[in-house]
Amino acid sequence: MSGIAHLNHSEKKAFLVNSSSLKDVRSFCRDVFEKLQIEQNLKDELVLAIAEAAQNIVKHAFKNNAAANELMVVQISCENNKLQIAFYDRGTPVDPKKVKHREIDNVKPGGLGTFFIQEIMDAVEFKDGNKPWINHLVLTKQL
């Protein structure tokens, strides 16, 4: 915990589901975390976790093949120093039991994104996606 009282604040933004949106996702996160006065080290980690989750939507939920106008939404909320980041998409339904990272000692390319998310965040939870959404991922961290 940081010991700093962060603002209660919430923002969300929609992005096209493709890899070139990832820099826009990072930019959005950095802007919001600036407003929340989150210190640089933690900000870097949170941006990485969020970008990895967005990348998973592009790569796994849509298999790198989303329609050109397909959107995903990222919502960042902070209330009582608890940060909640929600992702909404209309990709293939995610089976949470199948979401796992590779063994970290088995060094090979790939399989690290989920590991980074789990290392950085306190909790990772898949919730039911209300229409029109299919997947609703929620990451939380106590600041």
Added chain:
Amino acid sequence: MSYKIAEEGNITTIHLDGEIDMDVVEKAKEVIFPHIDSGKEVHLNLSQVQYMDSSGISVLIESHQKALEKNTKVVIKDVSKSVLKVIMMAKLEQILNLE
């Protein structure tokens, strides 16, 4: 991502610049792999890379493994603090050749 390449003897130094994510990994591979495949020692200078995600880390792992297959090596030099943190989170600081 942009890059600059300098060659001296059997060493190719590739300076990468910018953010390395899923969107640019194929470009990064196209820049790096041919030099490894030619059997040269490759130095990757990451001093100007301020952000790298798991896709970028995968390129470093693949480069390292490809170099071992070719009996050469990839040396990762001048890593920025933010990228070093990601490399350490992936527990690769003892695997990759960092200088």
